[in-house]
Amino acid sequence: MNCPGYAVLRVGDFSLRSLIRGDAALAGRPVAIIAGEGRLARLAEVSPEAAGAEVGLAAGLAMARRPDIILRTRDPAAEAEANRLLVAAAFTLSPRVELTAPGCCTVDLQGAAPERVRALMDRCLAELARAALPARIGAGATPLLADYAARRSGGVLIVDDAREFLRPLPLGFADPLPAHAAILADWGLATLGELTALPKAEVGLRLGAEGVALWERAAGETRRVLRLAEPARTFVAQWAYEPPVESIEPLFFRLRRFAERLALELRAAGFVAETLALSLSLEDGTEHRREFRLPEPGADVDSWLRVLQTHLESVRTPARVTGVRLGASPARPAQRQDGLFDTGLRDPAAFWENLARLSALVGEGRVGTPAPADTHEPDAFTLQRPPEAVPAVADPPVHGPRGLALRRFRPPRPARVLCSGDRPVGIESEVAAGAVCRARGPWRECGRWWEPGGWEAEIWHVELAAGGLYQLARGAEGWRVEGVLD
Amino acid sequence: MPHAPIRLDALRSLLAARFPEKSRGRGAPVRTGVAGIDAALGGGLPAGRLTELVSPAASTGGQTVLTRLLVSSRAARQRVALVDAADGFAPEAVPADALRHLVWVRATALADALEAADLLVRDGNYAAVVLDLRGVPERPLRRIPASGWYRLQRAAEGGPAAVLVQTPFGLVPAVPWRLVLGAPRTLADAGLPQEAIAAGIGVEVVRGHESAREQAG
Numbered sequence: 001m002n003c004p005g006y007a008v009l010r011v012g013d014f015s016l017r018s019l020i021r022g023d024a025a026l027a028g029r030p031v032a033i034i035a036g037e038g039r040l041a042r043l044a045e046v047s048p049e050a051a052g053a054e055v056g057l058a059a060g061l062a063m064a065r066r067p068d069i070i071l072r073t074r075d076p077a078a079e080a081e082a083n084r085l086l087v088a089a090a091f092t093l094s095p096r097v098e099l100t101a102p103g104c105c106t107v108d109l110q111g112a113a114p115e116r117v118r119a120l121m122d123r124c125l126a127e128l129a130r131a132a133l134p135a136r137i138g139a140g141a142t143p144l145l146a147d148y149a150a151r152r153s154g155g156v157l158i159v160d161d162a163r164e165f166l167r168p169l170p171l172g173f174a175d176p177l178p179a180h181a182a183i184l185a186d187w188g189l190a191t192l193g194e195l196t197a198l199p200k201a202e203v204g205l206r207l208g209a210e211g212v213a214l215w216e217r218a219a220g221e222t223r224r225v226l227r228l229a230e231p232a233r234t235f236v237a238q239w240a241y242e243p244p245v246e247s248i249e250p251l252f253f254r255l256r257r258f259a260e261r262l263a264l265e266l267r268a269a270g271f272v273a274e275t276l277a278l279s280l281s282l283e284d285g286t287e288h289r290r291e292f293r294l295p296e297p298g299a300d301v302d303s304w305l306r307v308l309q310t311h312l313e314s315v316r317t318p319a320r321v322t323g324v325r326l327g328a329s330p331a332r333p334a335q336r337q338d339g340l341f342d343t344g345l346r347d348p349a350a351f352w353e354n355l356a357r358l359s360a361l362v363g364e365g366r367v368g369t370p371a372p373a374d375t376h377e378p379d380a381f382t383l384q385r386p387p388e389a390v391p392a393v394a395d396p397p398v399h400g401p402r403g404l405a406l407r408r409f410r411p412p413r414p415a416r417v418l419c420s421g422d423r424p425v426g427i428e429s430e431v432a433a434g435a436v437c438r439a440r441g442p443w444r445e446c447g448r449w450w451e452p453g454g455w456e457a458e459i460w461h462v463e464l465a466a467g468g469l470y471q472l473a474r475g476a477e478g479w480r481v482e483g484v485l486d
Numbered sequence: 487m488p489h490a491p492i493r494l495d496a497l498r499s500l501l502a503a504r505f506p507e508k509s510r511g512r513g514a515p516v517r518t519g520v521a522g523i524d525a526a527l528g529g530g531l532p533a534g535r536l537t538e539l540v541s542p543a544a545s546t547g548g549q550t551v552l553t554r555l556l557v558s559s560r561a562a563r564q565r566v567a568l569v570d571a572a573d574g575f576a577p578e579a580v581p582a583d584a585l586r587h588l589v590w591v592r593a594t595a596l597a598d599a600l601e602a603a604d605l606l607v608r609d610g611n612y613a614a615v616v617l618d619l620r621g622v623p624e625r626p627l628r629r630i631p632a633s634g635w636y637r638l639q640r641a642a643e644g645g646p647a648a649v650l651v652q653t654p655f656g657l658v659p660a661v662p663w664r665l666v667l668g669a670p671r672t673l674a675d676a677g678l679p680q681e682a683i684a685a686g687i688g689v690e691v692v693r694g695h696e697s698a699r700e701q702a703g
Contacts, residue, residue: 095608096601111601228633230640270610332610332646346646351611358591358602366592370577370585381577386589390563394583403676404683405549405579407620432544438673463673468544483576485676486541486549 004139014103091268111361167193244320281323519558531648564613572621664693
């Protein structure tokens, strides 16, 4: 199974979902978001409970059809809070996340272990659903393909065969200009597959550059660079009540929402909370503050809420609450006991997960702990699985390393070497060129001479008059610059 | 046992005094084993920060610094990651035992190297992460967006890893510490023990100040 490359997290009817998530009174009720004012106000997003009302309907008509419908305008604060939750959830999939639009995140999955991707996505959706922000995930080879998949998905949809997936999708997915949409309809084209069945160049001839771009969007080929978001660095959430509240329920509801978001942000950044700081702003201008040291540092919402609830049930404030603020101080999770001489892994899960991602990124067999091979052959080593704990230090070698350390050119660079007698006096190569002012050598090395594939080389260390020390080797393939002594 | 924590602290202090090399604290500087660099940085590479080490010419000692860092961190049993953008690291140039705490990432492209460094810096299991960009052509290095460096710096902040970026010229914007290695070495050094060569490596601090040193400490 190949890694899909990109994933898109999308929350449908984002403004409405954010609003309902932030107001306990709206859950399970017929609610709609209206856009426009006065008589021009129309329904922009409608909850499934508001059957009979539909998007685009005039607000007055909707109220006539559904007298119990609750009409609201968008709530920027609730949307900002939901966006932060969505970004935190996206960071559980990969550290490379873009907030593409409100309610939509694009995630770069390149390098992720394919067998883990699906499980991570399922867990991510479950986290969001628990936090009352149901989302969908689509994944594909390009950000655009992943976006199409997310729009089509009911949960998680990973596109393996792009052509087959795109074929039945309506043309509207590729956002054609209205004029082009009309032309394509005249041509009898209704799906992306029908459009991409036409030669791209012919479409370009008839519809121009925008036609070519449309064809590429229809084929899901459009690529772009993500504008990466930063993971949360501060873990604070706050809310202002209008009107002020005087009971514990709305306060506790808001704190639950804060805790869901903060816990996810902490986990995505590899932290847990050590302390929680609660602050209530009161109508008389005073403030009630309390800091809680958690019995065990963690990012578990229910354990945080138990601590907060226990405290809030005993609090009597002299005035109504106008605002609430919750902060969490981050700490590294103690995955295992840290001893004085401890040299094991602090976070084994992150360590092995990242090694797998690095292998996927740079190639299998290019990540690990190097170990010299049992031969004198140049550049012979193996890469091994890193140890769980750094082993005890061995006795130092009797003869420690001498001279500057070698830095290799892989592969060694061919060189033309001018010799006086058998000593190099000048070199010419893509990495070093000039007169040689000093040279040491030769050291003659050979190995496996008793079988085919044996090797031998004559090693020289040279200093160029212009500066720089290089290791040269003369073998069956002629002179080569093996590396720089640095 | 109400006094147990106090006795444990006393025991830890005693052990720390008796075995200073074993009792490194979380966030303590990582010694490079090169006296000039450790002195300039106030004890070693600062944890949670980027330090740029510029090798302006061949044979100025950049690879020897890396080798000494591996030896020094091995003695302290600290885990180190090396992201090798030009795949130039030569394991045979380092004592075999000084490789056992190293995770070497042999990158094939600059973008992969930067992404690998980003992952490793956030990992939380490494005392030091070295991003070696020497050997990468100048043009792609200049094209690394400043936002990429700021992202790496923010990833390092607050984490346990000291991040050393080895570059052929001053590259990292707003880096807390930029050290430039001195004149190229000569073949006369070839027979000297590496410790002696490291002791003679000079650096010029072109960026860095007392406040950064205090924070690093």
